[in-house]
Amino acid sequence: MYRVVEVVETWEVAKDVKAFRFSEKFDFTPGQFVMTWLPGVGEKPFSLAQRDLIVVKKVGPFTGALFRLKEGDRLWIRGPYGHGFERKGRKIALAGGGIGIPPLYAIATSWRKFFESISLFYGARSKEEITLIDIENYVDELILFTDDGSAGKKGFPTEALAERKGEFGQVYACGPEPMLKAVLKVMNHKNVQISAERYMKCGIGVCGSCNLGKYLVCRDGPVFEGEKLTGLL
């Protein structure tokens, strides 16, 4: 059943991207997601960035309605669901692309003390699409790329990761699928966990709509060990 929460704070993170902090804290593992219902509008999954925080890009009618919420407005949330990241490695790398930051933000903010160092390899299309929230405060190193060179280096974060992958005990990735494929390839599917995305409806392993091969992203994922995805991604 839903927990009804209030929006306590919203702020703009990037172009068409907003953060929503709500009035209740959920126990979760980084990588898990919640289903968010706006009565009369719809229900969508979002990765938790913190126990009480989601970060959303405006893409359609549902997110449009979400963007119109003000402080004090209600949200209906069920979850958290799914298989999150497993904490591994001492020196770790986060590899993120575009709006893929929330689950990595969850790692950096909730697991900071367990790691010796965190290096973030991040890429966005352009300067105005950089969606880091304030993750730079929780990582030791930020290696920034944009496709057009308007901020950081021009190019893709996976190129830099490829050169330095030997330094890291574990790589945690979330972002657009081509980037995830590149990360898996760079890592040879080893010592890497990725957060995958498929069209999700029920969120609890009934409808089967989010299948990734024989797996369900909502139950077996969204986080998968790289080796599990050999031949799939």
Added chain:
Amino acid sequence: MGKLSIKLIGIEFENPLILASGINDKVPEQWIRAHEEGAGGVVTKSIGIEPREGYDNPTIVELPYGLINAMGLPNPGWKGFLEMVEGYKFDFPLIVSIFGGTPEEFAFLAEKLSEVADAFELNLSCPHAKGYGMEIGQKPENVHEVVKAVKDATDKPVIAKLTPNIDDITKLGLAAERAGADAVSAINTLKAIAIDVYARRPILSNKVGGYSGPGVKPVALRAVYDLARTLEIPVIGIGGITTWQDAVEFLLAGASALQIGTAVSLRGWKVFREIAEGIERYLEEEGFSSVREIVGLALE
């Protein structure tokens, strides 16, 4: 044959635990996974004439004793289904669930999909799709017509999946039997609704849906018991089976095989092995040599 193996409607199943229609069974990889995880057979998601997207979210409500869902029969249509299964071979019985708005549509689907299906299950019971499922299957004469039309269109065994949303389910069972059905399966979900007290509206986008899971088990068990007492053809028991004790109850009530659905969501894929191991232990401890021996013992 092993202790748990059964022969039903001319088909051999490694064990009597079959994945129910509509749970994690959209694509061939999921059917194969179900078998790997211990299911003795698989029923596909219901296939219709045209592709359907299904309803918008919310499509599911989680309750303390089960789920209410209104997915809206999302499916790729029969053409998309054939494309999807091309090149696959299955080493377990594949039961294809079909739905139509008329006997002719059911018959058409059975004819088109006969190459792929080891058997058909007729969805005469989905409680939340306008013009389909239960809206047809609540009337014995409709059940009769649909079963007869499908039997004329295919040589494959035909299972009629019945709705519990009727005064007496045995009327539907008898109609199916008289029309030549090879078996019936029961129950489909109970028509239900959930209202959010703060939103002050039904949660499901379709408003009503079908209730499944542990909460419906006693109702399902009674339906199976009544059907098994009345019919000559086998009954496949469905409805809230979550533990091996549930499974044994259904077998004793006269179910020759069982389908498991909601429990896969509640407990994970491991539920197939857990239940199979529990049944096997029970048979041993109680001095039975095969699951076939206990079917219907509570009817006497």
